Each structure stands twice: as structure tokens, then as C-alpha cells.
Amino acid sequence: MMGQLSSGQERLFYSFNLEDHIPTNHLLRSIDRCLDLSDLRHYLTDFYSPIGRPSIDPELMIRMLVVGYCYGIRSERRLCEEAHLNLAYRWFCRLSLEDEVP
Numbered sequence: 001m002m003g004q005l006s007s008g009q010e011r012l013f014y015s016f017n018l019e020d021h022i023p024t025n026h027l028l029r030s031i032d033r034c035l036d037l038s039d040l041r042h043y044l045t046d047f048y049s050p051i052g053r054p055s056i057d058p059e060l061m062i063r064m065l066v067v068g069y070c071y072g073i074r075s076e077r078r079l080c081e082e083a084h085l086n087l088a089y090r091w092f093c094r095l096s097l098e099d100e101v102p
Helices: 027-034 040-047 058-070 076-085 087-092
Strands: none
Touching: 027 058, 027 087, 040 058, 058 076, 058 087, 076 087
């Protein structure tokens, strides 16, 4: 008997943790253990204006550039597309499934 995918009502809530879906031996996990950007905002505070449009988080920017460098993604537009699709990239950039990629 051939099975058929039921197309019932979609779930309203999902329990999904990115941490559980990134392998322990993934390259980005190794880099994340060594990368400490906790003081980055403190060092860059003087370079940002208090008025105007809010900028992209500098830690997110650095993390995305590291991903681009490690995986040979030269285009920033392509990097944003890849970060939107790849769960490991989202995890490394500290983006949840709902967060918008800049």
C-alpha cells in the first residue's frame, strides 16, 4: 500500500533548537570556541553616531565575514542569502530562525 503525505493543518508552534542540529565537529563550532567578540561593541562605540539610522550589529558583521572567508563566499549579497538558508551559518552568527539577515 502506498503511503500519502498528510496535508493537514500546519503546526502553530515548533520546538526547534539550532544548537541540536549543528554537528560537534563542524568547522564553525571550532572557530566559535576560539572567537571572543564580547568587547567589540565597547571598542567601537566612539565610531558610531548617536543619531541616524541604527547600524548592523558589529559582532554579527564580523561573524558573517568570517563565514564568508571560511567558505569562499566573496559577494556580500550571496553571503546574506547563504546565511538565510544555512542553519550552521545562522547558529554561528547568533541568528534564530525568526531573525532577519541584514
